[in-house]
Amino acid sequence: MQITFVQPYPAIQQEDRVKYQPSNKGEHLTHSLPEPDEDKPGSGTVGKPFLDDPRITCRHVNVYYGVKHAILDVSLDIGRNEVIAMIGPSGCGKSTFIRCLNRMNDTIDGCRIEGEIKLDGTDIYAKNVDVVPLRAQIGMVFQKPNPFPKSIFDNVAYGPKIHGLAGNRAELEEIVETSLKKAGLWEEVKDRLNQSGTGLSGGQQQRLCIARTIAVGPEVILMDEPCSALDPIATAKIEELMGELRQQYSIVIVTHSMQQAARVSQRTAYFHMGDLIEVGLTPQVFTMPRHQLTQDYITGRFG
């Protein structure tokens, strides 16, 4: 287990800071930094939101809940084999944003999404896209562990069953075993696969949910505060697991713990009131934030 503690923040040059102005559509932040380029989309964001070889590209994403404008013109790339952390105060839109990535917001009444989100170059909001295979490609783990009230085996086998991933019982068992192994739960549950998934401890339940997600063979895993209901030991196990899963998947994690973001992620995105304020490499965001709001948040002045 590798735990990197955040270094004391070095003095930040005052001129590097950018004053906050909420960026509505078309109206961009005024700042003196050379990047990002004013002409490029999403230039309301400080730092490096774009990558050369992205897995998911989001451009000018706006989300409305009825009349409430929840996400304001967010543009962001999510790379391959990276863990990207979304941080920010409660209600800032982090969860709403990641729920756009697998179209989970479709299930919410009155939710409207504008903009473009592409997975491997395909627009996931295009008319001919079916959400069922999309959600199999982009798995999700929730804040509160939500295993189905079925046996451990059936919990993991559910996804492969509905997508017809296993030809026979032996293949299904193999998928279940590998998924549980990848989620680091196999040793703990291999003798009681027929017991109910809800009987496990909180940390085990969350790893069961991760195994369930992996079993479908996704490319991206979204994690919405996966450790907020867990104790420190279970949290450490899941963080360690994320490091391993990164070899194979892209992981987007929403977290309220800045230590956790610093420990597990390569890039960090800071949201504030629906605005994507700053994106950058995690060490840079935590040690040398460029935006005043990011600085205030990570030093604990609010949030």
Add this chain to the structure above:
Amino acid sequence: MITPGIIMIALLLMATTGYYLGVRRSVAAAGGRRLIRNLHSRPTYYGLLTALWCGLPAVTVFSLWQFFDTQVVAHLVISQLPAEIENLEPSHISLLLNDIRNVIARQGSLERIDPALQAAAEHYLHLQRISNTALFVTIMALSMSALVVVRSRINKGLRARNHVEGIVKGLLAVCSTIAVFTTIGIVISVLYESLRFFQAVPVTEFLFGLKWSPQMAIRSDQVGSSGAFGAVPVFAGTLLISGIAMCVSVPIGLMAAIYLSEYAGKTFRAIAKPLMEILAGVPTVVYGFFAALVVAPVIRSLGVTLGLDVASESALAAGLVMGIMIIPFVSSLSDDMINAVPQSLRDGAYSLGATRSETVKHVLLPAALPGIVGGVLLAVSRAIGETMIVVMAAGLTANLTLNPFKTVTTVTVQIVTLLVGDQEFDSPKTLAAFALGLLLFVVTLVLNVIALYVVRRYREQYE
């Protein structure tokens, strides 16, 4: 003149006085309004404690007195009457007592009354007055002494709140046992009458007999069949009609519930759900009209065009309409139960790429199973207990058949026909109704136990 009503009002006044005296006493014990915090409980509790002690024992004595008073007075009156009356049969004595009470009630009427009876009535009234006065004195004494004792005990340390809570807890327990004892009482009374029936008709004949024809001679000079009490055709009819009703209501109700909770928009749901619940409020007689005047003729004419032999009153008509009637029981409860499944489980299924229908089938229905079975059970008991629709649409003839186009009868309908009109309560014909009721009770109980077992075995419990 002192009547029980006046006694109750006096008692109420006593309790109210007790309340105020208790409050005042406690405030005084605390040393004034400002020092109330020195008391163990709020002054209200001291008041309540006093009032309860004033009231409860007196009310208990009052009810016991009322219960025994009538019998004691009656006994005294009878013993005053001439000796030849005393030797009469108990039923005649009770008739006589009724006469005496009638005389009292009809005071001043011009009717000529037997002087002996008149004297007895006056004696009765006299005794009643004495009894009421004695009761008044006793209760007031009891209440007042309770007031004095409790009031003298009030001090800073008296744990009035705990005492009051204890008494209230006791009252709640008494209320909860009332339902239990009523059930036990019903069972015992039905059981008692059934045992009398089984003295006339062997249990085996009742349980396994294939012929139901309860008509028998009531008087010895009447000509009538000797009666056959085989319950099998009647129960078969009940099961047939309930079965048809369940075949209609369970699929329709469940699918309606799934649509309402998972697919329908908010506005549709807000309108459709109350409308469906109105269906449950339609009186069953109205359903009976509908079944007898609309559904049964339609089924008959349909059957005729298909070349089937359909009776004008058929099990199918009654079953179909009954099924419609109990749809709300299934749909409303199932809908609530499906809605109660946590959103996180839906999210979990959707995030794996499950479709709506997969989510419903694999996640929501198993999780909501106990509630759904509960709704179905309620519907089954409604179907089994339903009488009106069957009387009007299915007929009265006890046919042992599984053919839904024939006329059949049900247990409840037979109970009604057996007990309607002038009856003699020692003839097997009448007593058969109790035996049917008992058997019906046992059958429903067994069904409930089975359903509970099924639920416990197959449910998927979520937190």
